[in-house]
Amino acid sequence: MNVEEIIKTDKRIALDKRTIIHLSLVYNKVNEQISLALKPFEISVQQFNVLRILRGQGDTPANLSTINDRMVTKMSNTTRLVDKLLSKGYVSRKVCKINRRKVEIKITEEGLDILKEIDGILFETEQRILKNFNKEELKELNLLLDKF
Amino acid sequence: MNVEEIIKTDKRIALDKRTIIHLSLVYNKVNEQISLALKPFEISVQQFNVLRILRGQGDTPANLSTINDRMVTKMSNTTRLVDKLLSKGYVSRKVCKINRRKVEIKITEEGLDILKEIDGILFETEQRILKNFNKEELKELNLLLDKF
DNA sequence: ATTAAATTTTTGTTAAATCCATTATTAACA
DNA sequence: TGTTAATAATGGATTTAACAAAAATTTAAT
Numbered sequence: 001m002n003v004e005e006i007i008k009t010d011k012r013i014a015l016d017k018r019t020i021i022h023l024s025l026v027y028n029k030v031n032e033q034i035s036l037a038l039k040p041f042e043i044s045v046q047q048f049n050v051l052r053i054l055r056g057q058g059d060t061p062a063n064l065s066t067i068n069d070r071m072v073t074k075m076s077n078t079t080r081l082v083d084k085l086l087s088k089g090y091v092s093r094k095v096c097k098i099n100r101r102k103v104e105i106k107i108t109e110e111g112l113d114i115l116k117e118i119d120g121i122l123f124e125t126e127q128r129i130l131k132n133f134n135k136e137e138l139k140e141l142n143l144l145l146d147k148f
Numbered sequence: 149m150n151v152e153e154i155i156k157t158d159k160r161i162a163l164d165k166r167t168i169i170h171l172s173l174v175y176n177k178v179n180e181q182i183s184l185a186l187k188p189f190e191i192s193v194q195q196f197n198v199l200r201i202l203r204g205q206g207d208t209p210a211n212l213s214t215i216n217d218r219m220v221t222k223m224s225n226t227t228r229l230v231d232k233l234l235s236k237g238y239v240s241r242k243v244c245k246i247n248r249r250k251v252e253i254k255i256t257e258e259g260l261d262i263l264k265e266i267d268g269i270l271f272e273t274e275q276r277i278l279k280n281f282n283k284e285e286l287k288e289l290n291l292l293l294d295k296f
Numbered sequence: 297a298t299t300a301a302a303t304t305t306t307t308g309t310t311a312a313a314t315c316c317a318t319t320a321t322t323a324a325c326a
Numbered sequence: 327t328g329t330t331a332a333t334a335a336t337g338g339a340t341t342t343a344a345c346a347a348a349a350a351t352t353t354a355a356t
Contacts, residue, residue, distance in 0.1 A: 016274045142166060
């Protein structure tokens with residue numbers, strides 16, 4: 001991916017600016033491919049992420065703020081994201097007995113099933129996205145990303 | 149930024165998966181800071197990008213597909229993005245005489261003025277976002293991003 | 297010249313994100 | 327205990343995005 005070519009400019013862009021544009025372009029591209037991979041399952045990247053978080057929780061039910069924390073997204077949205085997953089039968093929700101302000105959200109068997117299906121496709125997609133990298137380069141990239 | 153810490157997991161994540169999650173986290177963080185910097189100007193990142201593209205065009209007016217090309221976003225949105233900028237007086241739009249399907253979009257003086265204002269703030273924001281990088285690291289990062 | 301095809305932009309519809317206020321419950325504490 | 331503050335989640339209103347289809351115009355083809 002060549003930044004200047006994509007945004008069709010002949011001017012030299014300052015390294016800082018270029019880095020941030022570069023990052024956006026790459027993220028867009030990656031996101032596009034992942035959305036596409038999820039499309040047959042009629043699930044959005046966000047919904048998928050919530051499911052993944054819930055699976056990660058094991059038997060411990062998660063409440064909305066926990067999900068929200070792990071998501072870097074806005075709470076008000078998370079409520080409705082969970083609504084969507086609920087209506088698809090992928091999660092269950094009930095009020096927490098100990099603290100009735102909280103809700104306990106758990107992934108259902110159906111949720112686990114669809115995640116299992118998605119896992120394979122997603123793995124392939126990730127491989128494809130990263131096909132030009134060797135292991136060392138990936139490590140290096142992760143180290144650099146840590147600096148943000 | 150430590151991935152495992154942010155998404156609060158103790159499991160080891162495969163390098164490929166980790167890279168992609170890492171990228172999303174970084175992008176989100178960056179985007180958040182830039183949106184915040186633009187907020188006082190009541191302009192969205194997308195709108196700002198359009199303005200920047202138009203400034204890059206100099207006197208050559210751009211049509212919608214040109215803008216769209218340089219944006220990695222969907223066309224149907226671009227029309228309405230330009231509508232917004234038009235209503236704020238930052239761009240002008242008229243039908244192209246030679247090919248009446250096309251529109252000619254140009255940035256106005258007001259548009260240039262606000263861009264000039266934003267430039268400074270954005271520069272600071274970029275510096276802040278990248279404060280942990282030295283020049284070599286940025287170059288390295290850009291090289292790695294090219295591999296996507 | 298007439299019709300079909302392609303290009304460029306717009307519009308309608310629906311879904312998703314964002315902002316801000318509100319409700320419900322619990323915690324703090326004078 | 328009663329009052330205020332803090333926390334957790336929800337809901338309404340508005341923007342923005344995504345998808346599909348339509349409208350307007352030009353190009354190509356017979």
